[in-house]
Amino acid sequence: MMKTPGTHPAVSFTGVVRTFGAVRAVDGVDLRIGRGGTVALLGRNGAGKSTAIALLLGLLEPDSGTVGLFGAPPERAVREGLVGAMLQDARAVPRVTVGELVAFVAGRYPDPLPVDRALRSAGIAELAGRRVDRISGGQAQRVRFAVALAGNPALLVLDEPTAALDVEARRAFWEALRADARDGRTVLFSTHYLEEADAYADRILVLDRGRIVADGTGEELRRAAGGGLVGVDLAGRTASRLELLPGVRSVEVRGDRARLRTDDPDATVVALAGLGAIRNLEVAPASLDDAFLALTARGREAA
Amino acid sequence: MGAYLRLEVRRTLRDPGFVIGGIAMPVLMYLLFTHLGGGQDAGWRTASMVGMAAYGAVGSALGTGGGVAEDRTVGWLRQLRVTPMPARQVVAGRALTGSVTVLPAITAVLAAGGLADGVRLALWQWVLTALCLWLGSIPFTLLGLGNGYRLTAQTTGVANMVCNLGLAVLGGLWFPVVLFPPWLRTLSAYMPTCRFAAIGSAVTEGHLPPIGAILVLTAWLLVFGAYAVLSHRRGAGAV
Numbered sequence: 248m249m250k251t252p253g254t255h256p257a258v259s260f261t262g263v264v265r266t267f268g269a270v271r272a273v274d275g276v277d278l279r280i281g282r283g284g285t286v287a288l289l290g291r292n293g294a295g296k297s298t299a300i301a302l303l304l305g306l307l308e309p310d311s312g313t314v315g316l317f318g319a320p321p322e323r324a325v326r327e328g329l330v331g332a333m334l335q336d337a338r339a340v341p342r343v344t345v346g347e348l349v350a351f352v353a354g355r356y357p358d359p360l361p362v363d364r365a366l367r368s369a370g371i372a373e374l375a376g377r378r379v380d381r382i383s384g385g386q387a388q389r390v391r392f393a394v395a396l397a398g399n400p401a402l403l404v405l406d407e408p409t410a411a412l413d414v415e416a417r418r419a420f421w422e423a424l425r426a427d428a429r430d431g432r433t434v435l436f437s438t439h440y441l442e443e444a445d446a447y448a449d450r451i452l453v454l455d456r457g458r459i460v461a462d463g464t465g466e467e468l469r470r471a472a473g474g475g476l477v478g479v480d481l482a483g484r485t486a487s488r489l490e491l492l493p494g495v496r497s498v499e500v501r502g503d504r505a506r507l508r509t510d511d512p513d514a515t516v517v518a519l520a521g522l523g524a525i526r527n528l529e530v531a532p533a534s535l536d537d538a539f540l541a542l543t544a545r546g547r548e549a550a
Numbered sequence: 551m552g553a554y555l556r557l558e559v560r561r562t563l564r565d566p567g568f569v570i571g572g573i574a575m576p577v578l579m580y581l582l583f584t585h586l587g588g589g590q591d592a593g594w595r596t597a598s599m600v601g602m603a604a605y606g607a608v609g610s611a612l613g614t615g616g617g618v619a620e621d622r623t624v625g626w627l628r629q630l631r632v633t634p635m636p637a638r639q640v641v642a643g644r645a646l647t648g649s650v651t652v653l654p655a656i657t658a659v660l661a662a663g664g665l666a667d668g669v670r671l672a673l674w675q676w677v678l679t680a681l682c683l684w685l686g687s688i689p690f691t692l693l694g695l696g697n698g699y700r701l702t703a704q705t706t707g708v709a710n711m712v713c714n715l716g717l718a719v720l721g722g723l724w725f726p727v728v729l730f731p732p733w734l735r736t737l738s739a740y741m742p743t744c745r746f747a748a749i750g751s752a753v754t755e756g757h758l759p760p761i762g763a764i765l766v767l768t769a770w771l772l773v774f775g776a777y778a779v780l781s782h783r784r785g786a787g788a789v
Contacts, residue, residue: 325632334633337625340563343557351557355633405630489707508720 255318257282257402257433258303265310270484272298272474273309274457280433280450282401287448290439291543295457297335297439300406303333303435316402324402328356331400333391335407339380346375349393356398368427370419385416392420396427405436409443421447441535455543468538475533477507477515480526492518508537554643555650556636562617562651572613573654576606577662579788584667592669599663600679600750601723605656605688608717608743611709614648615694619706623701641695645775648691649684656683671754679753686746686767690717692774699781719741742770 258280265273272295280286283285290296301307302314305321324330340348349366353359366372370388374382379390388408395403408424409417421443438447440446445465446453453461453468461468474494486500494511504527509515512530519525533541562568580602584595621627630640658682663669671679697709718724720734721743727735738744745763752759 306631308630310678311668326634326636328634330631330632334628334632337629338623340624340626342561342618347557347560349552352629352633355635357634398633448595471729 253541254314256280256313257317258317259313259315260299260302260437261313262307262317263299263302263314265302265307266311267298268281271457273302275312276409276454276457276459278452278462280435282433283431284449285434285436285447286450286452286462288435288452288454289439289444289539290437290443290454291439294439294454296439297406299454300404300435300437302406304320304330309489316350328358328398329401330404331356331395331398331402332404333395333406333408337391339382339390341380343379344375344381345371345377345379345390345393348379352394353397356400358399359397360399362397362482365393365397368396370422370423375506377485378417385412388412388416388420389423392423394539401432401434403434405434407437407439409438409440411497417443440538445535453539453542461538461542465535468542469533469535471538473511473544474508474528475512476531477512478527478531479505479507479514479519479524480530481505482523482526487525488522489519492522508533551639551643551646554639556618558644558647559650560648561610562614565617568610568613568651572606572610572651573658574758576602576609576655579605580659580662581666586588591670593665595663596669596671596754597751599659599669600666600683600754601747603656603659603679603683603716604686604723604750605725605748606659607652607683608714609748610613610652610655611648611687611690612694612697612714614644614651614691615696615706615710616703617647618644618695619703622704637782638779639709640730641699645691645778646689648694649688652687653684656680656687658717660735672756675753675756679750682749683746686749687716689742689767689770690746691773692771692778696762696774696777696781699778705781715723717741720744721747723747742767 256279260276260278263276264271271304276299288296288299298307302309303321305325306520314321317329345366346362350362353365355361360474363372366375369392371386371389371393374386379387382390392408395405409420412420424447444511449464451463451465451468452459453459462469463471481500481503486498486505489495489505489507490498493514494509495515496510496532497508507515511535516528516530557644580598581596583602627640631637657680661677664676686710693713694710697706701709720738721741722738723743727744729737730738745766748763749759
C-alpha cells in the first residue's frame with residue numbers, strides 16, 4: 248500500500264461546525280491543506296485550535312460538515328498509519344522507559360522510523376533507558392515529540408508543541424523539527440505565538456472564535472491587515488486632525504509622537520507633507536502582531 | 551497486540567501497589583486464616599485456599615480498571631487513539647493484561663497452600679483449579695475495565711471496591727447462601743462470584759466444573775465485555 252494514496256489534500260474541512268453547549272468552538276470552517284510543507288494554526292487561547300485539531304484527528308465528531316485526511320475519514324487515515332500526533336496536556340505515561348514507549352508506538356505503524364533515529368531527531372537519544380515519569384518537563388515534551396514522529400507519518404500534527412517550554416527549549420524544539428523535515432511530510436502545528444507561526448510555517452491559518460479569519464504567508468497576512476504605520480513628531484500640534492487624513496484608520500499618541508495606522512501610507516505621507524507636518528518621519532509595514540490584532544478585532548466587531 | 555500486552559504487563563509489575571495488594575496480601579490473608587485458632591481440617595484449608603486465590607484474582611482483575619483510569623487521566627489512551635491500533639485491540643489488550651496479572655495472585659496462594667500448608671490434591675486438580683480460577687476471573691477484569699474507562703482514577707478505586715464487596719456478599723462468599731431468604735438465594739445463583747467459587751470448589755472436591763456455572767459466567771463475560779466496550783467508546787475520548 249502506498250504511504251499517501253491518491254492525490255487528495257492532506258487535510259480538508261468542509262463546513263465543519265462543532266458546538267459545546269452554547270459555545271460554537273468551531274463555527275463553519277472550510278479549508279484545504281495540500282501535501283508537504285508546514286502550516287501553523289494561529290489563534291489566542293480559546294479560539295478553537297484544540298477543537299479543530301481533535302476534529303482533524305477524529306477524536307471528536309463534527310456536528311455538521313465533513314473532515315477528511317488524504318481523502319478518507321480521519322479514523323481511517325489514523326488506522327492506516329498516515330498520522331502522528333503530539334497532543335496537548337498529555338502527561339508522562341507512568342512506569343515505562345522512553346525507549347520502550349517510543350519503540351511500542353513505532354511498532355504500531357506500517358513504515359516507522361528506527362527507534363534510535365526518532366529519539367535522536369527529538370534530541371533524547373541519551374534518555375532511552377530513563378523512566379518517562381522521572382524526567383524533566385522539557386524532556387517529557389521531547390518524548391511526546393518522538394512519539395508523534397516514531398511512525399514516520401505523512402501528516403504530523405502538533406497541538407501547542409511548545410506551550411510551557413522556556414525560550415531555550417522552544418528554540419531547540421523547532422530546530423529538531425526542522426532537522427527532521429522529511430520530503431513530503433505535512434506538518435500542522437497550533438500555537439498562540441506569532442513569531443513561531445511566522446518563523447516556522449509556510450502558511451498561517453488564523454483562527455478566531457471558531458472561524459478562519461485569515462489564511463496566507465506571514466507576508467500576505469501583514470499586507471492583508473492593511474498598509475502600515477506612519478510615525479511623526481507632533482511638535483506641538485494636536486493629533487485630532489491627523490485622524491482625518493486619507494487612509495488613516497487610527498492614531499495613537501505617545502508623548503510627542505503620533506503613530507498612524509493607515510491603509511495607504513503613500514497618500515497619508517503626501518497629506519502630512521501638505522500640512523507641513525513631516526517631523527522625524529518613519530514609515531513601516533504593519534507587523535504580524537498588528538495584522539493579527541487587526542484580523543481578530545474585526546471578527547470581534549462583527550460578532 | 552502482543553506488544554501492547556507486554557508493555558502493559560511490564561507497567562503493572564512495576565507498580566508497588568499491585569505487587570503488595572495483588573500478590574502479597576492474598577497470600578498473607580490465606581496463611582492468617584488457616585493458622586489462626588488451630589485445629590483446622592484439610593477441607594477448610596483447601597476451601598480457604600481456593601477462596602483466597604479467588605479473592606486475590608477478583609481483586610487483581612478489578613484492579614486493572616484502576617490502571618486504565620490512570621492511563622486516561624495522563625492522556626495515554628488518547629494518544630493510543632491517534633496510533634493505528636484499533637480501539638477493539640486496546641480494550642482486548644487491556645483485558646488480556648488483566649488476565650495475565652491475576653496469575654501471580656492465583657499461583658502464589660496455591661503455592662502457599664500446597665508447599666507451606668500441606669494441601670493435597672491430584673495433579674489434574676491443581677492444574678484445573680488454577681485454570682478455572684484464571685479463566686473465571688476474566689469477567690471481573692472486564693467489569694474493572696468498564697469502570698476504569700468510564701470513571702476518574704479516584705472513583706474507579708471506590709467503584710471497584712463496591713463491586714468487589716457487593717458481588718462477594720451477594721454471591722454468598724461471605725455468608726452461606728442458605729442463610730438468605732429464598733428470593734435472594736435465587737438472585738445469588740446468578741451472581742458471577744457465586745459461580746466462580748462453585749467452579750473452584752467443585753474441582754477441589756474431585757468433580758468437573760458444573761456446566762451451569764460455566765454458562766452463567768459466560769453470560770456475565772458478555773455483559774461485562776459489552777460494558778467495557780461501551781465505556782471505552784464513551785470515556786476514552788472525553789479526557
